[in-house]
Amino acid sequence: MKKTLYLMLILISILALGACSKKTDSSEAVKPVEEFYNAIVTQNRDRVSSITCAEWEKDALREVDAFMGVKSELKDFSCSVSSEGKDESFVVCKGSIAASYGAEVTDFPLENRSHKVIKEQGEWHICGY
Numbered sequence: 022m023k024k025t026l027y028l029m030l031i032l033i034s035i036l037a038l039g040a041c042s043k044k045t046d047s048s049e050a051v052k053p054v055e056e057f058y059n060a061i062v063t064q065n066r067d068r069v070s071s072i073t074c075a076e077w078e079k080d081a082l083r084e085v086d087a088f089m090g091v092k093s094e095l096k097d098f099s100c101s102v103s104s105e106g107k108d109e110s111f112v113v114c115k116g117s118i119a120a121s122y123g124a125e126v127t128d129f130p131l132e133n134r135s136h137k138v139i140k141e142q143g144e145w146h147i148c149g150y
Contacts, residue, residue: 050110051100053147054136061085062093062118074139074148081147093120096128100136108140 053072060068066085073081098116105111113135117128134150 050102050105050138050145051112053138053145054100054112054114055098057081057084057136057147058095058098058114058118058131061088062095064089072147074141074146077147077149080149088118088120091120091122093118095119098131103135110138110145112136112138 056072057069060066060072061084064085066082069081069085070078096117096119098114100112100114103111103113114131116132117130120127120129136150137148138145139148140146
């Protein structure tokens with residue numbers, strides 16, 4: 022009886038540790054996507070260049086440029102991993118970018134984008150959507 026209980030505790034501990042390590046990796050893949058949208062609303066082109074993959078950098082900078090000179094903020098924003106692999110994951114977000122054009126505020130929803138995130142040189146980079 023004691024052996025069975027002991028083995029079950031070990032098994033539960035192993036499963037719990039495995040779940041924790043996977044969650045950490047998932048949150049790492051989400052970071053560049055969250056940083057990308059924060060860089061858009063703060064108009065930080067340099068930050069965008071450092072979190073995007075080389076092949077998507079020009080497109081990412083165009084996204085930032087589209088909001089230059091416009092007051093914008095993230096509304097109800099959150100992201101999560103929808104599928105993940107060792108060196109490639111896909112991240113989906115909720116919420117929108119609210120951009121003020123004078124007295125008019127326009128919402129740009131983020132729900133329909135699946136962001137490709139790849140690992141380059143050991144770090145996650147956003148590489149399109």
